[in-house]
Amino acid sequence: MKKEHKEKIAVLLAGALFVVVCVELGLRVFGSFYEKRAIPPSNARPGGLKVLCLGDSFTVGLGAPPDKSYPSRLQSAFNAKQPGVPVTVVNGGVVTQNSSQLLSELQANLDAVRPDAVVVITGLANSWNLQGFKLSAGRAGWGGKIRQYLAQSSVFKLSALLADAVDLRGAFEAGYFCKSQGNVEGFKQCLIRAAKAAPGDTELRAKIGFVFLATGNAKEALDWFRDGIRVDDRHPLNYAGMGLAFMTDGQFKHAEEWFLKELAIRPGDVSVYFRLGTLYKLAGRPAKAREWHLKGIRLEPSYGLNYSAMSWLALEQKKYAEAQQWVARAFGDNIAKKTGRREDRYALAADLKSISARVAAAGPGRVKKRGPGVLSSGRGKGAADGTTLHRDGDYSRAVAWFEQRLKENPSDFEAWFGKGRVLNVLRRHREAAAAFMESLKINAGKGKSYHQMGLIFYRADRIEEGLQWFKAGVLTGSSSNTWESWQFLARTLFELRLYGIAEEMCAQVTSVNPALKDVFEGEKARAAVDAGSENWAIADLEAIIALCRKNGVGIVVGNYPAATVAEGSAARLAPMIARSAAKNNVPLADNYSVFSARCRKLPSDDCFARDGHCNEKGYALMAELVFGRLSGLIGGGAGEKK
Structure with a gap:
């Protein structure tokens, strides 16, 4: 009887597989007769080169006349600087397009235009246009690779459309957002398993300790830092963790002992001086705190946190002129933008508590009444x-x-x-x-x-x-x-x-x-939405780079101009895109950094339109950056390599 059931199940599975294969073949045959392309085939000059610009409204050129977009400016730059090399620039930008939509249409666009190089600026729309998020959320790991392979099938795409129509939410989306919302339990367990598999990795134990410390579990953090010291008693990171855990818990004497041990191991590390200064401030010893912050400044004048701490100490003592001087020194030209390592952030945690x-x-404060004329x-x-x-x-x-x-x-x-x-x-x-x-x-x-x-x-x-x-x-x-x-x-x-x-x-x-x-x-x-959308955009960007290389097409990636510095996804995406470009050895058009340095939001000298997009001057600057980065990707020397 059992044998008959097994045979029936096998027949049903075989039949289901046969149906799926038939449907897949049918959809592909139909698709070969009716293929949707976002960009029509280009009419490039005979024997010339083609550049395809893909992205959202910053590629379309919103904020400026149609002939002043950065792709249009790029075409003009080629005409002026490389008149002997015919180059056609195709503007494939789509307003509101997110990274997954760009990726889904990329192969069709590459087939239609057959470019020699592609320029991609994408990810900003991911924070509100969530189409394609589910696929991206499940892309990591072997399971994700299998899902990604299946997602290329016509049957899967049809199923996804039907699922979206009835608003089905997959487990991958829930798990992805759970992690981005700060539920780090799964992350902890993963690290713990890795630590058990690597009993001699002291730095991994420090990382686990900081994860526990960040989530308010000082006792567990101390256990991991101690285990790291047991593995290697000369690694300073675990000593820093011990001090920070005790400081966060208000046990200042113990914290002092561990920070001094850390200092003995690495006497030239300025962040230890900052931590000791913060410790003494919290312990109610401002003179001692001042002493250590000043030592840190003398040791490394480019470490900005000690200047900020000195200003804060002066303000507490109502020494306003001195506080102003420390702020001025923090903004001096000789001060680099250094914010300290990750563990230094926990030196502020006890202060916050x-x-x-x-x-x-x-208790609630009172709002003072304002006098006339104020x-x-x-x-x-x-x-x-x-x-x-x-x-x-x-x-x-x-x-x-x-x-x-x-x-x-x-x-x-x-x-x-x-x-x-x-x-x-x-x-x-x-x-x-x-x-x-x-x-x-x-x-x-x-x-x-x-x-x-x-x-x-x-x-x-x-x-x-x-x-x-x-x-x-x-x-x-x-x-x-x-x-x-x-x-x-x-x-x-x-x-x-x-x-x-x-x-x-x-x-x-x-x-x-x-x-x-x-x-x-x-x-x-x-924070949850931002983290989810930005990680999603970078995952898509990695896939975009891989697909271009698979097709033998060079690629330049760009980040977004700094219309609003450190506000919104543009600023948070900038270093993520830069790291992805470096990791994949892809040229980067660093619009964010260049715009931050060269553009000022003045009515007479402004790179941006009122809606936050670039104006004519801004798009000209974007084109200049892309032109420089295209050299080496397409023949004829498309510009001076930077």
Whole structure:
């Protein structure tokens, strides 16, 4: 009887497989007669070369006339600089297209255009256009490779369309978002299994310890750091972890012992000096903290965190002029943008925990009534002029207006603050920082000036220093006017993957202001979506590079121009795209870095349109970067190699 059942099952499976094969063949035959192509075959000049530009609205050229897009400018550059080499540039941009849509149409576009090189700028639309996310989410590992192979079949594509029609959510999507939302349990278990398989890997044990520490499990973290020291008692990372775990738990004496042991192993590491300074500050020994931060500055003047710590110490002692000097030195031309290694971020974790407890103990702050004639968020006759000029984009006149106000009253807090905000928009960051510091000298209790200082550092990719200023804004302002500081503090914590600290702070401050819970939850959701969409875009980019190489086509990848530095996916994607390009040995058109350095958001000298896309000047700069990177990919020397 059992044999008969097995035979029936075998026949059913064979029949099902036969049906799938027949359907697949039928769909492919039909597809050969009716193939959808996003780009029609190009009419290149005889004997010439072809470049295909793919991407979204930045490739289409929104923000400028159609003939001023970067592909059009690229065509003009070839005509002017390589007149003897016929080159046709095809603009294959599609507004709102995400990376998966570009990938799904790539083979058809390569077949239609048959380019010698492809330029790809993609990923920005992934944060809101989620078509294709499910396939990307399951791409990693052997299971993902099998799914990716199956996904190339016509039957699978048809099934996916039908599934999307009834909104079926796959397990891969749920698992992907679970990880991006900070649920690191699976990540922990994976690392633990790897550690068991590699009993002599001390650095892996340190990494596991930091994962536990980041999620608020100091005891488990200590166990892993101790195990790492057992494996190799000369590896400094586990000593740093021991010190940070004890410091986060408030056991400052034990933390001091471990940091000093770490210092004995690597006396030339400036980050140890920063950690010791932070420790003594938390232990209520500011003079000792100052001593260690100064030692760190003398050892390595390019390490920015020690300058930020010195400024913070001076502000606590109401030494405003000294604090301003430290900020100025932090922005000096000789100071490199160095934010420290990953473990240094945990040196701030204990500080954050103590701050959240102090905020909860202080209770709700009071909003002071504003006197007549004070500049305040656009209220009153005085503010309308400077603030309106700022809002309307007339930045030069806005600066002049605030400077005139300060001539009349050098102690006007709101005028200094307004001037700083405009200078910040103009990317005159050092002048903006000086203006905000002047406002703090007048009134150190205004949280919004600390918030603006935090933004300056945050947008300069100096995240930890920005974090300290957001902390200060939370501490000094009232519960009503520190909303923005809470928002950026939460955002920074989630970007640093300090989920445990963020959740603990949220729990403590909810009793002060229940609405702040919404801030944390909103930023948590935002971080989850951002992380998911950006990782998805990079996975697609890797597949795009592989497919171009499989077809024997050269490829240049680009990141997005820095219309809004360190805000949104453009800034977060920039280093991810750069790493992917380096990993795959692909030329990078680094629009983000070049635009940050060369473009200023001035009405008379602006690379961007009001909607955030490039204008004519911006697209000309993009074309210049791509032209340089195309050399070596197509014949005739398409430009000077950079």
